[in-house]
Amino acid sequence: MKTVRHFLADTDITQAEQAEILDLALAMKADRFAAQPLAGPRTAAVIFDKTSTRTRVSFAAGIAELGGNPLIINPGESQIGHKESYADSARVFSRMVSAIVWRTYAQSGLEEMAKYSTVPVINALSDDYHPCQLLADLLTVREHKGQLAGLTMTYLGDAANNMAASYLLAGVTAGMHVRLAGPEGYLPADDVVAAGRARAAETGGSVTVTTDAAAAVDGADVVATDTWISMGQEDEKEERLKLFGDYALTKDLLGQAAPEAIVLHCLPAYRGFEIAADVIDGPQSVVWDEAENRLHAQKALMAWLLAASGQATRVEAGLER
Secondary structure, eight states, X not given: OOOOOOBSSGGGSOHHHHHHHXXXXXXXXXXXXXXXXXXXXXXXXXXXXXXXXXXHHHHHHHHXXXXXXXXXXXXXXXXXXXXXXXXXXXXXXXXXXXXXXXXXXXXXXXXXXXXXXXXXXXXXXOSSOOHHHHHHHHHHHHHHHSOOTTOEEEEESOTTSHHHHHHHHHHHHTTOXXXXXXXXXXXXXXHHHHHHHHHHHHHTOEEEEESOHHHHHTTOXXXXXXXXXXXXXXXXXXXXXXXXXXXXXXXXXXXXXXXXXXXXXXXXXXXXXXXXXXXXTSTTBOHHHHHHXXXXXXXXHHHHHHHHTTSSOTTTTTSOO
């Protein structure tokens, strides 16, 4: 019996595995209904502890396109973690569904769910990481740049948040040179940086952490940012607007990147705050491709995990065509 593969953090897959998933995503984008590993239809549970737009739509549509049935469980509609333990919930879900997709708060909950689940568990966002978003981002970069390894990718803003952690870990997994820039007190945790540098040593990538936005953007091939005010931080809005002002992605700052640099933002975006309107709506922005690619990247991830876990053949998953 195969070991069940989960995707809880960006480094749960190797560089080769990441590339295989992205290859599959490109194939699925070209032929959206060719792979049917969830035909039956088999059910995948998609659990939301946090509100969502792109995650909800992309996973629901993706599961359906893979031949399955998306079971959406909205905030407050389940007993997971309060009336029933994560372990018991995992045991129950494993007998009824083929995959568990969970958008939640604590990474520890995902880890416990995965420990007791006999089907793949996917982190659709946690307080620590957003690895599915990064698969979409890397897919977008590959489409526009033709490669990942050797490119420089810069992230600006709250460099201590889940997006920054995933940019760091996923980027170096792909062999990219990742730069994170944010103010003091809002830089990535030491363990995230250490994990990134360890992975970079394997792939040829590198990690730079700085408080200098201009230095981080200088010559970059990809420039990314994210909202400065994530869910649960609304009370800090005024303080954060002042704190992160120097990290706003303006046209002038983007001008210091490579001439053909592309701009990423995972959305929702607040024009005039973390990103200028003439940047996100400008010719170097690829954010709408990035948003669409959530669908294709997550379909590929689900198919790959099912095949790697022995719950679908590689042919059904579209990995051998």
